[in-house]
Amino acid sequence: MSPSPLQHLGYWRRxxxxxxxxxxxxxxTTRCNARCAQCGMRVTNAAPRVTLSKDDVRRLIDAMAERGVASxxxxxxxxxxxARDIAELSRYAGAAGIRYIRTGTNGYMFxxxxxxxxRDRMERLADVLADSPLNTFWxxxxxxxxxxxxxNRGLPGMVEGLRKAVPIFHDRGLYVSANLGINRLTGGRGxxxxxxxxxxxxxxxxAFRIAFHRFYSMVAELGITIVNACYPMSLDTGGEQNEAVYAATSTEGLIRFTPEEKAAMFRALYDVIPFYRDRLRIFTPRSALLALMRQQCGLDKGVFPCRGGIDFFFVNAADRNVYPCGYRGGESLGKMWDxxxxxxxxxxxxxxxxxxxxxxxxxxxxxxxxxxxNPFTFRSKLPGHRDFLKVWREDLRYYRACGWFDARTPPDMQQLARFKADPPVWNTEQDPPEGLGSLG
Ligand code: SF4
Ligand code: SF4
Incomplete structure (x- = not known):
């Protein structure tokens, strides 16, 4: 389902x-039934749990729609x-004019x-979710x-269950996404x-190239067609970690990386993605990896500032307040409707x-x-602008071929085939990607 002409107009006006x-x-909700070592909301952590009321969320959605929120x-x-509440609230958000509606799971039901x-359980769940305008289910x-x-999650057998459930969801026109939380075990142990x-x-x-290669291969083998990567949710900025309102953050070694390690990790992902673009819809934009790599190398300060707190926001279940994001817990912006x-x-x-x-x-x-x-000078304000813009344009072409990752449409394999890359031949001595001058 494409955005309506009115929605398009609204996005362009913004x-x-x-x-x-x-x-x-x-x-x-802050309730969870998994045991992820990297997350403060794990079931074994004795922290108070809260869930928003549906009335709260409906009020939030009304306030978001008034403010032109698209997603x-x-x-x-x-x-x-x-699941039933989320499906109901998704319908409410869709009716309010919010175009992109997303949710996900740790997969405990698999x-x-x-x-x-x-099979009955999966069919019931898929029916509930498919009967809503959700366009991402990760x-x-x-x-x-x-x-x-x-x-790590404390969810034995869920991967095999996921494999069995994927066709049930696909039959109902809901294409499941795999959401990789990048960590030191992404490729397995050792x-x-x-x-x-x-x-x-x-x-x-x-090591990370091998890890990502294995991961994308597994996702394709599970029959999943959309995949995203969540970069490690750790902060190494002294006391600021304690301010995070979103407890899916941690200082655990599993997801804690030095800037050099992060740059190398982003580089590995940047290298591996092209080899899977012809068979998977991979959301991760290589242009963003390029920008993040450069930033980890101490380059381009302020060139790609985050829209958190400007156009993007986080609503915290505990106090129902809006924050610039899940990290900046010291900066409550009050209630969405205010x-x-x-x-x-x-x-x-x-x-x-x-x-x-x-x-x-x-x-x-x-x-x-x-x-x-400024249409005349915008290029010069982008780092390594020719190469960056080349990668960025390629991302957009690929996004279009992916149908903008709408989980309600199957992959167009003919379109994706245009992005077929030669098989990977890694050369660790090779020059850094274009526009990444000082990484090497
Ligand atoms: S990462 Fe997600 S699934 Fe794991 S404990 Fe945290 S909230 Fe639960
Ligand atoms: S505003 Fe963006 S970059 Fe800044 S802490 Fe929040 S999510 Fe991270």
């Missing part, structure tokens, strides 16, 4: 006013503990796939090795060096983390916003 189409991540994500905790009621996966993922091991750039990059967008400082520059939900679209939108600001 862009002309130098604002990106709005995005809000709503933490529907809403229902996150948790585990949103699928409330356990016990050998029980006789498994399943979190941490590792290419099922046992490693399941052990592939990526542990935190604290002396850094060897070539070795580290190669939020005056025109009073926000649009020149604020934040690049404190790599939260892909906000950073990827911020980079993607930046050339458009620059162009609107």
């Amino acid at each position: 862009l002309i006013c130098k604002r990106a189409p709005g995005q809000v991540v709503v933490q529907y 809403i994500s229902f996150t948790g905790g585990e949103p699928m503990l409330y 356990r016990h796939h050998d029980r006789p009621d498994f 399943v979190s996966l941490d590792s290419a090795v099922p046992e490693v993922h399941e052990e 592939v990526v060096p542990d935190a604290g091991v002396p850094f060897d750039r070539d070795r580290f990059t190669e 939020l005056d967008l025109s009073a926000l400082d649009r020149r604020q520059i934040c690049e404190k983390c790599d939260w892909e939900c906000f950073r990827d679209p911020s980079v993607l939108l930046k050339p458009i916003l620059n162009m609107i600001e």
Whole structure:
């Protein structure tokens, strides 16, 4: 389903006013039934739990729609503990004119796939979700090795259950996305060096290339057609970690990386993506990886500021307040229905983390916003601009071939085939990608 002409008009009107189409991540609940080592909401953590009321969320949605928000994500905790509520609220958001509606799961319901009621359970869930305007339904996966993922999450058997459930969802026209939370176990145990091991750039990059290669292969083999990567949710900025309102953050070694390690990790992902673009719809924009790599190398400060707190926001379940994002917990903006967008400082520059939900679209939108600001000089304001713009344009062409990742449409394999790349021949000595001068 494409945006209506009226929605298109609204997005362009925002862009002309130098604002990106709005995005809000709503933490529907802090309840969770998984045990992820990297997350403060794990079930074994004795923290108070809250869930928003449907009335609260309806009021939030009305306020978002009034403010021209284009996209809403229902996150948790585990949103699928409330699958019917999420489907109902998605219908409400769709009716209010919000075009992009997303939610996901840790996949707990895919356990016990050998029980006789498994198929019935999956059909019921798929029916509930398909009967809503959801256009992203993600399943979190941490590792290419099922046992490693399941052990970390405390969800034995979920990968095999996911494999069995995928065709049931597809039959109902809902194409599941795999959401990789990048960590040191992405490729399985012993592939990526542990935190604290002396850094060897070539070795580290190669290890992550292997990890991503294994991961994309697994996703394709599971029959999943859409995939995204969440960059590690750790902050190494002293006390600011304690301010995060979104507890899916951690200082755990599993997801804690030095800037050099992050640059190498982004580089590996940048290298591997082209080899899977002809068979998977991979959301991760290579232009954003380029920007984040350069930033980890200390380059381009302020060139790709995050739209968090300007056009993108996070609603915290505990106090129902709006924050610039899940990290900036010291900056409550009050209630969504009281939020005056025109009073926000649009020149604020934040690049404190790599939260892909906000950073990827911020980079993607930046050339458009620059162009609107000044069509004659916008190129020169982008780093390594020729190469960056080449990668960015290629991302947009690919996004179009992916049908903009709408989970309600099947992949167009003919379109994707245009992006077929030669098989990978890694050369750790090769020059850094164009526009990445000082990484090497
Ligand atoms: S990462 Fe997600 S699934 Fe895991 S404990 Fe946190 S909220 Fe639950
Ligand atoms: S860069 Fe990170 S901390 Fe800053 S606004 Fe964006 S998501 Fe928040």
